[in-house]
Amino acid sequence: MKNILLLSTLLALTSAFCFAQGSIPYGNNKDAGKFYDIRGFKMYCEIYGQGQPLLIIHGNGGSIENFKKNIPYFAGKYKVIIADSRAQGRSADPGDSLTYEMMADDLSALLDQLRIDSADVIGWSDGGIDGLLLAMRHPEKVKKLAVTGANLWPDTNAVYQEVWDMVRPYYAGLKKKTSLTAQEKGSYKLLRLLCDQPNIPLDDLHTIHCPTLVIGGDHDVIKPEHTMQIAHHIPRSYLWILPNSGHSTPVVYSDLFNKTVDDFFIMPFREIKGEGRFN
DSSP states (O other), X not given: OHHXXXXXXXHTTSGGGOOOOTTOOTTSOTTTEXXXXXTTEEEEEEEEOOSEEEEEEOOTTOXXXXXXXXXXXXXXXXXXXXXXXXXXXXXXXXXXXXXXXXXXXXXXXXXXXXXXXXXXXXEETHHHHHHHHHHHHOGGGEEEEEEEXXXXXXXXXXXXXXXXXXXXHHHHHHHHOSSXXXXXXXXXXXXXXXXXXXXXXGGGGGGOOSOEEEEEETTOSBOHHHHHHHHHHSTTEEEEEETTOOXXXXXXXXXXXXXXXXXXXXXXXXXXXXXXXXX
């Protein structure tokens, strides 16, 4: 049980550091939340604010509440759409299959149900992977994209060895068991996603044509050089590496993160080349 609790903590991506803003119960708000029939399961989603639609996507094992430090800021300017991803939070899914491609298609279907043609998108960690795939598989749905802590491969080319060594034993242990509890089945599905996926070729990023802000911490779970590779393979991208930062950029640096991402959404994308590189 202790191992399962520790694993849940790891998968929640430091959600313990997400402090409530005011008295709004983000992730369990009956006034803002609703279940939607999405591709064979009921997806729980909350909506806040008015304006240009903004889709926010959480990471592996996370939920809506991970963005308690971000929703209030963006809800003052945007129509914030934030859901619990398939098999996470309140979006129960008893099936065995789970891929990033499935979740990207889920988000596209959610926007269809909400009658939203396109949205700005923020994705953190696995949510960043979902955001990249949403922009590749459903390009018409993404106006601008900001991703932080995303990776393209599930190996030490992208992730530090020490992180790999922390997570893989739990996956191997559950994989060997002949019988799993319901809780273990859920953990195994998320671990399998984390350890075996994604598998996105760098060249596939060339198909992302929306302006993209690629973010990472200089001491992130994801290697900065991998984050740089992602940025350099997206045609219209900016790169932002936060100093003195780990994986939780939207939480630990929430004020700076909110303002910088908001500025990126508001300002026209600027091509910088030639003499412009000296400015």
